[in-house]
Amino acid sequence: MKKKLSIVVVILGILGICGWGYYQSTPATMDRLVNAIQKKDLKTVKKYLPEYSNHSKIDKSAYQTFMETDPSRKQIRHFLTDDCQLVNHGMFRSKLWEPQKRVISISGLDDVSGTTVTVANGKQAIPVKNMNHVNLFPGKYQLTLKMNNSAYGTVKKSEKIDLTKDNQNIVLSPEVSFEKSNRLHQTLIESFSAFLVSWNRVIPTMSFNNLPFATSSESKLLNDTYNDLKEVSNSYSNEFDKVTLDNSSVEIQSYGAQPTVKFTAFVDRKQTLNLDQDQANNDQDTSIRSNDGTVDVTMVYSEKSGHWEVDDADFDVGSENPNEWNDKCSFMIPKGDQQGSWNKSTAGQVNI
Secondary structure (H helix, E strand, O other): OHHHHHHHHHHHHHHHHHHHHHHOOHHHHHHHHHHHHHOOOHHHHHHHOOOOOOOOOOOHHHHHHHHHOOOOHHHHHHHHHHOEEEEEEOOOOEEEEEEOOEEEEEEOOOOOOOEEEEEEEOOEEEOOEOOOEEEEOOOEEEEEEEEEEOOOEEEEEEEEEEOOOOOEEEEOOHHHHHHOOHHHHHHHHHHHHHHHHHHHHHOOOOOOOOOOOEOHHHHHHHHHHHHHHHHHEEEEEEEEEEEEEEHHHOEEEEOOOOOEEEEEEEEEEEEEEEEOOOOOOOOOOOEEEEEEEEEEEEEEEEOOOOEEEEEEEEOOOOOOOHHHOOOEEEEEOOHHHOEEEEEOOOOOOOOO
16 A cells, blocks of 8 residues: 555656646746736736846836737747747746847937927837937837927827837937927917907007017017007007918927027908198098008017017018918907007006
8 A cells, every 4th residue: 555655656746847847848938928928917927028138127118018019929939039038047947038128219309408208109108218218129119209398399200110120210300390280380379369469458558568478579669669659640450350370381490498489470450540640741641551461470488478479570571372371270369359449539558
């Protein structure tokens, strides 16, 4: 009986050793790792892929980004066989894989003050190291790069990146991207229209100091202009209706401490000026009407106010036909703010 029991123990021992041997074998360990990757089991994946082949740390996002590509079993095996270094670890010679580190470098941001970049693969955010590179496993990725600037807004760029063979470089052109941004175009036309509204609101007082949505220099220029106008007129009215922005004309002048942009717009504007009889020539009509159209605008971004301000609005540039502009956006001034008027005999104060 004892002899039979000993034989059973020996057989079980041999089977245990064989089972442990198979469990620790490369094929069996690879199967467990393949399953873990497909199940997105981060804890198990980190156990078998502990570090890069150059012994640098693997970010959590690198694991998650690779798993989010949903590679097939064949692709995972190819990755482990061709892009990783197989090592035996510890007393029991556990099988581990150390992937090669792939780097995506990002260039084109050196002269763009205040612009940051975020990178994502689907919903998985990927850290950008020192604002110029991203570390990932070898593989193919569909990345979304988002450029953020407090003045110019946010633009997105999609990139298909193949890191199976080598590192890659992505060249960004933020100036071109922001200039073509519909979001920036809308912000500019709304800010310019807000400037026109504030202009109309202060006409009854003819006092343009500290005009909202205008720089101090533009406020002073308007104030001086209308002070001169008051001296020669009895009444004045100004009407702004529809504003149209030529999107293709948007040009970024500066990214520095004072972000600056220029563009061309068309404004439906009507002005009526009634001159003082003493100021008019004998043969001159005391009532003057003008309809302005095209305006070249320079705006600067104020970090203090958090919005764009008009630094120059030149209405003396002729008249273009906005119907001929292929890329444009429009804004209608609210009816209650379309007109501002002043009369020497009834001039008063208004709040803006």
